[in-house]
Amino acid sequence: MDLKGITLVYGRPGTGKTTFAAHIAAERLRRGERVLWVSFYEDKDTLVKNAAALGYDLSKAHIWDAVLVKAEDVFNYVVALATEEGPSLLVMDSISQLQGLDVRGHLTNVMYRALRPTGVDILLTAEEEGADPLSYIADNIIHLVRKVSERGIPTRYMDFEKMRGRPAGFIKAFEIVEGVGLVLLDELKPARRRAGQPLATDTCIDTLLGPLEPGSVTVFVAPATTSYLKFLARTAANISKRGATVLFAARGVDPLRFHAYVERLGGKVVAKRVEVRPDKYWWLTYGLYRAIEEVRPDVLITDWLDVEFSLLGRDLALETFRRNSALLRDAGIPLIVSVSEERGLSAYADNAAVFYEEGGALYARPLKVSSFEASADRCRAEPP
Structure with missing residues (x-):
């Protein structure tokens, strides 16, 4: 100015x-x-x-x-x-x-x-x-x-x-x-990630939604269960094995435990807690920006946005999601977010999937798909 x-x-x-x-x-x-x-x-x-x-x-x-x-x-x-x-x-x-x-x-x-x-x-x-x-x-x-x-x-x-x-x-x-x-x-303009091809997760999500495109936004509507968290950790581990730097921005999950579990799967992840500060609403965006600048990730994964909806209310939580998604789009960084209810998030996303448990197994079905490479209407989200 x-x-x-x-x-x-x-x-x-x-x-x-x-x-x-x-x-x-x-x-x-x-x-x-x-x-x-x-x-x-x-x-x-x-x-x-x-x-x-x-x-x-x-x-x-x-x-x-x-x-x-x-x-x-x-x-x-x-x-x-x-x-x-x-x-x-x-x-x-x-x-x-x-x-x-x-x-x-x-x-x-x-x-x-x-x-x-x-x-x-x-x-x-x-x-x-x-x-x-x-x-x-x-x-x-x-x-x-x-x-x-x-x-x-x-x-x-x-x-x-x-x-x-x-x-x-x-x-x-x-x-x-x-x-x-x-x-x-x-x-706030984070440095763009290196130019590259879409990233596969080597999970059933690749057939359900297609690979992760640069700057794409993917919403997982999922229950807060151990089986889903293991799937999320395996997704992070698989992406990192392809040589990508993965940043896990923790809201509700202990970042140290998530980091340890990813390592047990043979992967690597940078896990950081990104605070929700009700006294400073825009800190959510600024805190995310600082983490991106420090880590320079190729992919960002974050857990339960329910924390934001609970503390901020629907309108402000959606505005934060919209602004943060735009920040990552500009940087070319794919974003995967988890939430227990859809709450209108898919309107700002490229892809969305709903996870559910059936017969003791975790499954996913598409809610919104933008990729022409998607080829399934339902998939088992954990190894058979």
Whole structure:
């Protein structure tokens, strides 16, 4: 987000306005540019400390904590500082703290007469109720929104309401992660897996659904039984024996036990627990992204998405599945997921199969098939 001109970032308390500003400022500092930060509610030491906890280094910024400065004196001093420092970015956080002052009038005068001619980019943060008087002078307007679902799950979005010279009206999901800062979900682009042919699982699934195509999504609707888990482990072992790197993202199954069982079958798997953090909804996508970047798998297998449906609710769980599937499609990594009920997942999948036990044996039948190589209507999912 290389924002030029005057940018207004507004939202309710706790939506991430200061974090957004720190994200932009830290990037400018990394490029060797000068940043002038005027804080109206937070002292310098606290600002630098809080930013560092999020992974942003603001120590080289010129920070003026104008917490106790009279409102009438602020703008004259800002102009003097900007003229002296010659920054490429001026941050004013939060302009709503200037009570009892004609903020719009002062800003108009300062921005257009004193600061715009210098070429400095300006980022203003404001509370929701104080944004309207400032909107007409802004080149870019970004509304930060934090929503809480019926189950108490918070989600964060950026609404790009105005972008000077560019189309606006789009929304981006984001999360704030300790040590990382502001993460835009749309910008998570894992490295693509090496180009290759479809992968066979050497199980009956090959005849039922066909081999695993690069970037394909396969859903297994299966009971949480020992026989199914053994089948899933054998699938992982067989794929790894073909020279593929398999990542097992554990939700409910102990990753160490799964890893040990795959090894007993003569295969290899990287088993990692991917947390479901209700306090940070988008962590599911970011945590998956980090695991993919670390392991660089050729295939991803994950167990019971029931955990996500239970904690997040159907709508948010489906949105997570849709976004994570898209992440893996872009990387060309085949995905196999397990769930006890279909719950609408097959709408986002290329293939889906239902597993069931009959006569003491585990069987599977197709629910959705995209491969022309599929040749069975039912198969026994364990060796005879």
